[in-house]
Amino acid sequence: HSLVLGKKTSLLIDTNQSTKHIQNRTMKTTALYPAVVIVAASIASTDAFVAPARRIAPISTLQLQSTSSLTPSASTSLSRRQASFPLRTITTSRRQRTSLSATTATEAATPTSQDECDVLVLGSGPAARAIATLLASPTTTSDNGESFDILLADANYDRSWIPNYGVWQDEWQSIEKLYSSFQQPLGTECVDRLWKVTDCFFGGSFDIPVENRMRLERPYCRVDRDALRRTLSPKDEVDTENEGEGKANYRVTRANHMSRATSLNIYSPSGSMVHDESGSTVLLQSKDGNVSQVRAKLIVDCTGHESRIVLKEDRMKSLPPGFQIAYGVLATVDESNVPDTDFAGPYSKEAMTLFDYRTDHFPENSNELSKAENAPTFMYAMPLDSNRIFFEETSLVARPAVSFQECKERFLTRMEHLGISITDIEEEEFCYIPMGGALPAKDQRVVGFGGAAAMVHPSTGYHLCRAMMGAGSMAKVIREELKSTGSSSTSWNPDRAAARAYDAIWSPSNIAQRNFAVFGGEFLMKQKVEGLRGFFDGFFKLPLEQWGGFLAGWPGLPNNETHETWWARLVFGLSFVSKLPVPVALDMLGSIAAYSITEGVPLPQSVSPLLGLPDGYGYKEKAAAVGDVAAKAEARKMIEESKVEDLVPVDFVEKALVE
Numbered sequence: 303h304s305l306v307l308g309k310k311t312s313l314l315i316d317t318n319q320s321t322k323h324i325q326n327r328t329m330k331t332t333a334l335y336p337a338v339v340i341v342a343a344s345i346a347s348t349d350a351f352v353a354p355a356r357r358i359a360p361i362s363t364l365q366l367q368s369t370s371s372l373t374p375s376a377s378t379s380l381s382r383r384q385a386s387f388p389l390r391t392i393t394t395s396r397r398q399r400t401s402l403s404a405t406t407a408t409e410a411a412t413p414t415s416q417d418e419c420d421v422l423v424l425g426s427g428p429a430a431r432a433i434a435t436l437l438a439s440p441t442t443t444s445d446n447g448e449s450f451d452i453l454l455a456d457a458n459y460d461r462s463w464i465p466n467y468g469v470w471q472d473e474w475q476s477i478e479k480l481y482s483s484f485q486q487p488l489g490t491e492c493v494d495r496l497w498k499v500t501d502c503f504f505g506g507s508f509d510i511p512v513e514n515r516m517r518l519e520r521p522y523c524r525v526d527r528d529a530l531r532r533t534l535s536p537k538d539e540v541d542t543e544n545e546g547e548g549k550a551n552y553r554v555t556r557a558n559h560m561s562r563a564t565s566l567n568i569y570s571p572s573g574s575m576v577h578d579e580s581g582s583t584v585l586l587q588s589k590d591g592n593v594s595q596v597r598a599k600l601i602v603d604c605t606g607h608e609s610r611i612v613l614k615e616d617r618m619k620s621l622p623p624g625f626q627i628a629y630g631v632l633a634t635v636d637e638s639n640v641p642d643t644d645f646a647g648p649y650s651k652e653a654m655t656l657f658d659y660r661t662d663h664f665p666e667n668s669n670e671l672s673k674a675e676n677a678p679t680f681m682y683a684m685p686l687d688s689n690r691i692f693f694e695e696t697s698l699v700a701r702p703a704v705s706f707q708e709c710k711e712r713f714l715t716r717m718e719h720l721g722i723s724i725t726d727i728e729e730e731e732f733c734y735i736p737m738g739g740a741l742p743a744k745d746q747r748v749v750g751f752g753g754a755a756a757m758v759h760p761s762t763g764y765h766l767c768r769a770m771m772g773a774g775s776m777a778k779v780i781r782e783e784l785k786s787t788g789s790s791s792t793s794w795n796p797d798r799a800a801a802r803a804y805d806a807i808w809s810p811s812n813i814a815q816r817n818f819a820v821f822g823g824e825f826l827m828k829q830k831v832e833g834l835r836g837f838f839d840g841f842f843k844l845p846l847e848q849w850g851g852f853l854a855g856w857p858g859l860p861n862n863e864t865h866e867t868w869w870a871r872l873v874f875g876l877s878f879v880s881k882l883p884v885p886v887a888l889d890m891l892g893s894i895a896a897y898s899i900t901e902g903v904p905l906p907q908s909v910s911p912l913l914g915l916p917d918g919y920g921y922k923e924k925a926a927a928v929g930d931v932a933a934k935a936e937a938r939k940m941i942e943e944s945k946v947e948d949l950v951p952v953d954f955v956e957k958a959l960v961e
Contacts, residue, residue, distance in 0.1 A: 413585060413595035417555070419453035420784055422584060422596055424559055424611075425604035426456035427463065429752025429769040431534035431550070433602055436777035438552040439484040450784050452552035453596065457589050459539070459556050463527040466632070466692050466731070468654070468684065470850070471496065471521035472860045473767045480774045480858065488533055489546040494526035495686055497654040502842060504659055504835040508883045512662050513648070516842060520850070522654040524684055525766065557586035557594060562610045567747050569611065575601075577747045581796055600780065600799050602749045607736040607758070612750035614740035619902065621820070623739030624701040624827050626763040628682070629709035630694030630733065634726035637689050647720030651685040658683070659835050663719030670715070677704050678831035679712055690728075693717070698834070699737050699763070699823050706732050735763045738823050741808060741816075744919055747796060749803045751776060757807065759855050761822035768856040775806040775857070801921035810915035811866060812857060817904035817916065818871050819855055825893050833886050840881035848874050872909040929953070 423434040431454070438452040478488050500522045505512040529547070532540045537548030561569040561584070569575040574585045581599040588594075603612050607623070614620075637643050649655045658681035664671035677700065684692040695713035697704035717724065738760035742750045751757070757772060758765045783799040808816075829837060841849050851864035852874065864870050879887050898905050907913040938954040941947050 411560075411585065411587070411593040413593045415592070415594040416597070417453065417594060418451075418597040419553070420450040420598070421452050421600045421602060421780065422582075422598035423452060423454045423552070423602045423604060424456070425606070425752075426454060426459045426461075426554075427604065427752070428467075428530065428534070428766060429757075429773070430454060430456070430602075430604035431531070432770045432773040433604065433751055433777060434552040435486050435534045435550040436481070436484050436773050437602075437780060438550060439486050439777075440551055448781075448785055449551065450781065453555060453598070454552050455555045455557055455559065455586050455596070457556050457558045457587075459554055463531050464731075465527065465733075466630070466684065466694075467525035467527060467530075467766050469523050469525060469767050470853070470860075471523050472850075473854060474523055474525070476858060476860055477767055477770045480771060484774070484777070486549060487546055489529070489544055491529040491544040491547075492526055492533060493523045494529070495524040495684070497522045497652065497685075499653045501650060501653040501655045502657040502838065503648070503655070504657065504839045506660050506662060507832040507835040508839070510835065510839060512660055515648075516839070517653065518656070518842060518846075520846060522656070524654075524686070555586060555594065555596075557588040557592075559611065560585050560587050560593075563613050563746075563748075566613060566743060566745060575611065575748075577796070579796075580794060582747060599784065599794060600749065600796055600803070601747070602751050602776075602780075602803070603754045604750075604752045605754055607739070607753040607756065609750060609754040611748050612754045613743040613746060614756075615743045616740065617743075618740075620740035621738065621824065621901070622701065623736040624699040624760075624823055625703035626697065626699055626733065626735040626737055627703045627706060627709060628694045628696035628731070628733035629706055629713055630682075630692060630696075630729075630731040631713075631724070631727050632686075632690065632692045632729040632731075633724045634728075635689045635691060636723040636725045643689070646683070646685060646689075646691055647717075647722045649683045649685065649691075654685075655681065655683040657681075657838060659831060659838070661831055663716045670712075673708070674712060675831045677708075678829070678834050679704065679709055680834075681713075681716055694731065694733070696733070699761070699827055701827055703734070735765075737761070737763055738820050741813070742804065744804075744917075745797075745801075747800050749776075749800050751807070755804070755807060759853070760816065760820045761826060761855075762853055764853060764855075767854070767859060771856055771858045772807045776803050779803055779806045795921075798921040798923075801919050804919035805921075808919055810918040813916040813918065814868065814908045815855060815865055815871070818865070818908040819852070821894070821897055821905045821908075822852075824897060825890060828893070829889075833889065836883040836886040840878065840883065840886070843881045844874075844877060848877060868909050868911055875909060 421434075421437055423430050423437070434452050434454045437450060440449045474493065481488050498521050500518040500520055502516040502518065503514070504510055504516060505514040529544065532542055532544075532547040534550055535548055536550045536552060536554065539554050540548055542548040559575065560571065561575040564570050567577055576583045581597060582601050584596045584598065584601065586594050586596055603609055605611075635646055644651055649658075659678060661671060661674045661678075664674055677697065679695050679697045682694040682696050686692060693713065695709045695716065697709060735758060736753070737758050739756055741756050742754070749755075751772070752769045753765070757768050759768065779802045780799060783794070783802060787794040826834065826837070841852075847861045848864050851861035851870075854860060854862050855865060856862060857866065865874060879890060882890065894905065903913055904916070907916065934954045938950055941950050941954070
């Protein structure tokens with residue numbers, strides 16, 4: 303970080319943390335410096351770019367509008383801990399962070415060092431550190447204290463995590479229980495804010511008054527990203543602040559892989575990643591250009607939805623992903639003339655506001671209102687302490703994505719309409735999250751995890767709890783495979799280990815549940831604001847167990863049992879339709895029919911036993927012998943006894959018959 307006239311600048315786009323971010327955190331002297339954050343397409347990846355910074359004075363809501371134009375320019379190479387930005391009204395310097403795939407020539411470079419490990423984990427966001435922490439756990443109740451050598455690789459390991467992570471309290475408690483079972487407890491410091499209730503605003507349609515507030519009696523938490531990062535890190539790699547931090551047991555190398563998959567298990571440049579019968583050999587490159595060779599029994603890729611080495615399934619029909627886009631700020635609001643400081647505009651500080659889908663802040667019959675009705679966005683608000691609030695104007699899911707500038711302008715208009723005056727901005731956030739899309743291709747040796755395995759909820763964008771819970775399932779089966787071999791590599795089967803690891807997160811039943819949620823995302827994408835208001839008003843009128851189970855959508859998380867079988871999903875669907883306004887219900891029924899015709903089996907299969915379950919990732923052992931062994935053995939014997947033929951074909955030799 304560099305100090306420029308009292309300004310602490312850390313400006314980056316990072317796909318290494320559950321989703322792409324650009325962030326610029328600021329320290330004020332006489333002027334305010336906004337931050338820019340772009341949230342990545344998944345929890346874990348390290349693709350990085352630079353966003354332009356601009357110097358501005360302390361601002362009000364109306365003054366914020368003058369900061370909407372930020373012009374990028376040519377990139378400048380900077381070190382990991384130093385940056386230098388020209389002092390101009392608009393900074394034209396741009397910082398390019400290394401991606402998790404290092405820049406390579408056409409041929410792989412010659413390594414200058416070698417290392418080996420049981421599992422190589424690529425990435426260093428929450429998904430990567432979660433799976434690395436559990437794989438390296440020194441003891442669990444099931445493996446008698448056996449530990450394994452886990453190496454985590456990321457040239458950007460020292461980068462701070464960027465996103466504001468929001469989770470339901472009961473889901474986080476289930477995560478805490480899981481990690482305690484691995485002897486890797488998550489301290490209470492990992493949550494820095496708890497709201498006992500959650501509020502929603504869906505007024506303006508279906509006779510729901512604009513001022514109507516729906517209150518959900520379900521607590522919501524904000525995760526302390528820095529405390530969680532320290533907790534999921536080895537003690538020698540972070541400066542710990544609380545008891546329980548720095549207890550992870552994996553090793554770290556600050557280098558990125560150099561590969562790009564060109565087809566299944568084939569990579570460019572040649573030799574940068576090679577698989578064989580006992581493991582994989584990978585070349586890693588540090589920021590200073592040094593190349594190391596790592597030998598691993600298994601590779602787990604946590605580099606995000608747009609991974610370069612985990613291929614998506616292309617043998618089955620699949621819709622492209624939708625995109626969640628959001629513009630947000632962590633801001634200080636002016637309360638000098640506010641009659642009730644328990645509220646920021648209509649938003650109660652005792653509650654987390656999950657949805658505000660109202661559009662009354664736009665003039666009637668205006669172009670702005672028309673755009674907001676046809677491509678809806680909602681406000682998401684987290685009151686933190688005193689008058690600090692995180693606001694985010696969000697497009698839930700769309701294809702193509704809603705523009706960031708549109709979200710920003712709507713945010714400013716909403717703030718002005720609600721009378722919320724902003725005096726300070728600590729962070730400015732641009733959130734980009736791919737949702738849905740194809741699952742990873744089967745039979746590939748590299749195991750995708752987190753965004754690389756399409757674990758983001760395809761209807762909601764939730765990911766953190768799903769990834770942290772899924773890390774437990776995957777870690778258990780990988781540890782079982784490693785334990786079964788002990789010090790011997792003769793029984794180690796990396797293909798079986800990779801298949802079992804994928805099956806741990808994408809079992810046939812979990813794929814069926816995801817297919818149900820994928821339809822939900824597709825339905826949400828086609829809705830105008832009126833339809834979304836009616837959809838969510840009906841959704842949250844269901845029993846908490848049903849709507850909570852849909853939002854979780856992952857084995858092990860609370861209430862998932864209300865969605866993990868075809869019968870449970872069918873009951874949910876019928877109950878849900880009965881709660882919807884008639885126009886929305888009819889649209890949903892028509893959409894179910896149309897989707898089933900155009901997309902085929904996945905949706906009907908998710909709510910019926912007649913079509914079975916989707917194909918999973920389970921390991922299928924290759925046949926030890928090919929052809930009719932008895933016939934070939936007979937031929938070999940007869941040839942050996944023949945008086946006119948003494949040449950035995952290769953396929954008939956005794957060794958070929960047993961191998």
